[in-house]
Amino acid sequence: MQISVAGENALIIYFGEQTSPEVSAKVQQAVEIIRRDLHELIVDLVPSYASLLVIYDLMKTDHHHVRNHLRQSLSGLDNAHSAEGRLVTLPAYYSTESGPDLQQLADNAGLSVDEVIEIHQQQEYRVYAIGFAPGFAYLGEVDPRIAAPRLSTPRLKVPRGAVAIADRQTAVYPAESPGGWNLIGLCPTRMFNPDADPTMPVQAGDRVRFEAISREQFIELGGELPEQPDPSEQLGGPLT
């Protein structure tokens, strides 16, 4: 564990240099401990793959105090037993209709579309980080056979619910947004709903599995198929 300066009221704790479930478990555990022990001094926390950014109230404390407090509170972390996150199942309508990059990804991987779907479903993922946009959960790690680099030209519009792959990460887009990940399906579960409690179905540290559903089930679960893409985008695409 290494504690570095981040900014005028922020320290960043590094728990390792690589992504791993063990390191991620430490990050989640540290979040709980800091929330419990330093609650009064903390403005915000940003957990990520292998680090935790701790933002504190400059008018109540200083970095020496926070650093010492963190060292003490987190000293038992290395040996502590890590709690397993909840298992959340997300339904996914995988198809070339709902996942415009599915065919291309399968072709590049030398697999059939069904094999890609099967491999994506088989893995149990871990929520490593939430960020980029409200409710955007980075899930890892994707089986190397279906890992795929980001698109060279990001799309201007990725629909809400898009199930996507970038390198060895996968995610469900919480809202319509630009994005460069490979789209392989649609999930009817809302990943971020400001009016719901909880706002998100997952939190960092949780485990996630995808479960293939049919087009009918997708609609039944409240899923909406995006409007037909622009014809110019369709030309030469997998559907034509």
Added chain:
Amino acid sequence: MSTTTTGFKVIQPGILTLIQDAGRFGQHGIGLTTGGPLDPLAFNWANRLCGNASGTNSSGVSALEVSIGGLVLEAQIETRLCVAGAAMPLKINGEERELWRSHPVMAGDRIELGFASDGARAYLAVAGGFDIAPSFGSSATVTREGIGGINGTKLQAGELLPANPAKRDGCLVLPESYRPEYGKHANLRVIPGYQQHAFSRLQQRIFFSNDYKVSDRCDRMGFRLEGPEIKPSIDGILSEGICHGAIQVPADGQPIVLLNDRQTIGGYPKIGSVLSLDTAALAQLMPGSTVSFEPITMEDAHNIHCLAASYFERVKAQPCDPQ
């Protein structure tokens, strides 16, 4: 939504006018950024001169952040209002009025803010604050997230800004000698941190001894600067939390200072973070202005903050008669 049905009507929304309070805190865990005023000092003065809570107690008070200018409002109530920050000509019913001073208004009054001649952001506060229902604990508008303000967007013509009536007397003024000037250059004090060691001594020297220009790619997420390239020894890092003022250096070697609406995590190397008092000065600069960077220690940063907070409390606003 607010239940208040009166207040101010938006006649012209201006280029970019946003409802802001002190910011949204404790929500980074679900990916929500902070938002809040780019220049908290001017925001706090606008509130304080209206008799609102300010400084460390201001978390719930909503005011308008007006970027560049062009805002026209019509009052539907009797109250006091104040504009502080960038030099945007303020007119009430066509008559020029001073900034950094609260003014009485009546129902039917037309409030106009022209375009900034010094600085870029001004804050318009009203007595008691605008009555905006908080979203995730704050009214701060972050348009990228579609959260806060009215429907998560910038101000639109025809909208009502809910506010409650207040008495018209009790106006306050900040003596002129205390008012900031923004100019065309800012010295940004930097706390070296994060991946500072990935920048060699030579790269750090280049960074801290040259001026950088504010590019036209600057918004509430971050300000892209242009100047001598600096190259870290690493291309990227495992994505990690980004704090306010963090200076990230992408592959093109041109630094970006990340501000209130930054994304919460990212994977570019960072050389350190700009003091928040100085990101406020940066946010007042127009494209083409210049900045320089100066390294300071964490202790300096803490001291500077405590001094600034105590100074803000010590400076006395003075009662004044209507202009």
